[in-house]
Amino acid sequence: MFLFPSALAQVADCFKVLSELSRLQVLCALKSGSKNVTEHMEATGLGQANVSKHLKILAQAGIVSRTSHGVSVYYEIAEPFIFELCELVGDRLTSRLEEQSQQLKQLEGLRRTAAFGLGSRSSTGKGGK
Amino acid sequence: MFLFPSALAQVADCFKVLSELSRLQVLCALKSGSKNVTEHMEATGLGQANVSKHLKILAQAGIVSRTSHGVSVYYEIAEPFIFELCELVGDRLTSRLEEQSQQLKQLEGLRRTAAFGLGSRSSTGKGGK
């Protein structure tokens, strides 16, 4: 990761745009195709003003593109990379959860062993920590 | 990206931890190995209290691990995936910059063509927009 400070700031900016659940929800809605503001509201449950604001931020960041069609304005993903990014993070978080779950199981196992071990002094002595 | 709302919130949280330049700088410093708080200060130019705070956030997020050694506390990367993530984003941003640069060059080219075209009325007429 050899990035100039200003480049690193831009990386931080990119993460910042994605650091808000409402915006991720809006992006999720775009996974299945272009949508206007009203459709976004329906898909996300967010208010109109709110959706509009978040879409503006996403458009300014170059993540979505904006197209007027009649009274409606349609937004479409312009940077598919964003989905990959979210997927990578989601997968990693899932993995971590599974690892923790595994560790929890091992702890449970250890607890059960210890519970048995309390009944027999000689077997606890063998499990030197 | 089929994530439950709570999972998506965790994705947002992950991006949030990375959305701050100071924290990215701290992570960068860890690329070259474990460091104590003072070393982080030197590597990043940030203040002690500030560094400590950011390291705490990173530790709580499970991104760095913390080890006391004498008076010093060493921090080390616990989630190398973070570096991949930053690299992906950095690369993509670079690509976008290059694409924009290309487009700018093409616009320059078009401008030059137009400049030539103004000197000859018949050749401009041929370029039906």
Next chain:
DNA sequence: CTGCTATATTGCTATATAGGCATACAATGA
């Protein structure tokens, strides 16, 4: 032109958080 619908924007409030100063806390040596 008017009325309607869709969307963008403004202004406000509440909340979060970065950075810095001061201080508390941890570890160590004399």
Next chain:
DNA sequence: TCATTGTATGCCTATATAGCAATATAGCAG
């Protein structure tokens, strides 16, 4: 135990921003 060094934390200020209500703006049909 005390003094020193390294680090963590509390408090404060300033700034950013989410969400919402109200309103301005854009597009269209009659």
